[in-house]
Amino acid sequence: MDFTHSQLRILEMIKNKKRISRKKIAEELRLTPAAITKSINPLLKLGVVLEDSEGESTGGRKPIELILNREWLGAVLGISLTPTALIISVGDISGNIYKSKSYEILDSDDLVKFLKKIIREELLAEQKIKVISLVLTGLINSDNGVLIFSPHYNWKKVNIKELLGKEFEIPILIENDVRAMALSERYFNTSKESNNFVVLNVSEGIGSSIFVGEDLLAGYGFMSGEIGHVVMDRSSLRKCSCGKRGCLEAEASNKAIINKIFSMIKLNNYSSLKERLKQNGEININDIVEAVNKRDFLSTKVATEAIVIIAHSIDMIISILNPEKIILFGELFNEKYLLNTLKLELQKVTLEEQKYELVVSKLLEEIHIYNPLAVVIHNIFRKNIWRR
Numbered sequence: 001m002d003f004t005h006s007q008l009r010i011l012e013m014i015k016n017k018k019r020i021s022r023k024k025i026a027e028e029l030r031l032t033p034a035a036i037t038k039s040i041n042p043l044l045k046l047g048v049v050l051e052d053s054e055g056e057s058t059g060g061r062k063p064i065e066l067i068l069n070r071e072w073l074g075a076v077l078g079i080s081l082t083p084t085a086l087i088i089s090v091g092d093i094s095g096n097i098y099k100s101k102s103y104e105i106l107d108s109d110d111l112v113k114f115l116k117k118i119i120r121e122e123l124l125a126e127q128k129i130k131v132i133s134l135v136l137t138g139l140i141n142s143d144n145g146v147l148i149f150s151p152h153y154n155w156k157k158v159n160i161k162e163l164l165g166k167e168f169e170i171p172i173l174i175e176n177d178v179r180a181m182a183l184s185e186r187y188f189n190t191s192k193e194s195n196n197f198v199v200l201n202v203s204e205g206i207g208s209s210i211f212v213g214e215d216l217l218a219g220y221g222f223m224s225g226e227i228g229h230v231v232m233d234r235s236s237l238r239k240c241s242c243g244k245r246g247c248l249e250a251e252a253s254n255k256a257i258i259n260k261i262f263s264m265i266k267l268n269n270y271s272s273l274k275e276r277l278k279q280n281g282e283i284n285i286n287d288i289v290e291a292v293n294k295r296d297f298l299s300t301k302v303a304t305e306a307i308v309i310i311a312h313s314i315d316m317i318i319s320i321l322n323p324e325k326i327i328l329f330g331e332l333f334n335e336k337y338l339l340n341t342l343k344l345e346l347q348k349v350t351l352e353e354q355k356y357e358l359v360v361s362k363l364l365e366e367i368h369i370y371n372p373l374a375v376v377i378h379n380i381f382r383k384n385i386w387r388r
């Protein structure tokens, strides 16, 4: 079923407000009552929306309001595949989460087999699931469901939609994790009102995504936002996962920072993390952030150098795209000193006229639950894929 543009805007408004009267919708969308009736009647007939008079009254007769029919829209099976874990959730597009579960992924696991098994189990357990939404790392063509390249799972040109579609006869959506983060921000978090922002994710790798107008910017080959592989230091010998040297990701990602500190400690440089390394055999980004917080010299030096490089990459984003906001994801940005350093470095390299807001995302681990839901919302309301 294809909805008209007005119908999609009305549905999105009902979703956002949870319940709303026809009069309010007409006011907000500046449509005539006749146009509203023309759009809403088919939605009522189909059962997508329901009339409800149980809302709060401001005195007198309770107003009839419109609500989304959750039964009609059904539930979403969300799957977030990170390099180390598979996070499953069942929820609805209003953001209600009915259940979530996390599985560790081992190198030896056959991922496709594992995915199919989990989906089979969840579809059996919850009959209301009407769409599967899969979010994962790598280059993804979300239009045809092909994973172009993902070094994390060693996949190249895998048609995931076809692979899963053969067995499961419900719509399957696939999206890249950093793009999905922009959608989570847009529909659940800080950027509900914004149509012009960039997400920068600094984790094991570095990636960005661009939301402009009413959609994500895909680029010609679904490769826009791949800022992690811009060479920031041409004289660097540090090899990146892409094969080049001196990429932003090779110089300033969590993995890069961990590796630098690790080798400096091995070279006998003093750090409070030396003990931790001895005990655990490894250090992670949270150890480093904690050490920076306590002003461990080595950790602070290496993390600050990374922050300066990140500031230069944000300067490029600001200059090219002129976004309203840059939304940051990553452990580094939750450390006050590092965040302040980033702001100061940016001030040094940007013009006063370049107005931008730097925001640290409030979505932490729950991002893996919201991402697949946000992808579904985007596809229903902006891309109109909801067909049955």
Ligand SMILES: [Zn+2]
Residues within 6 Å of the ligand: 228, 229, 230, 240, 241, 242, 243, 244, 247, 248, 249, 250
């Ligand atoms: Zn690279």
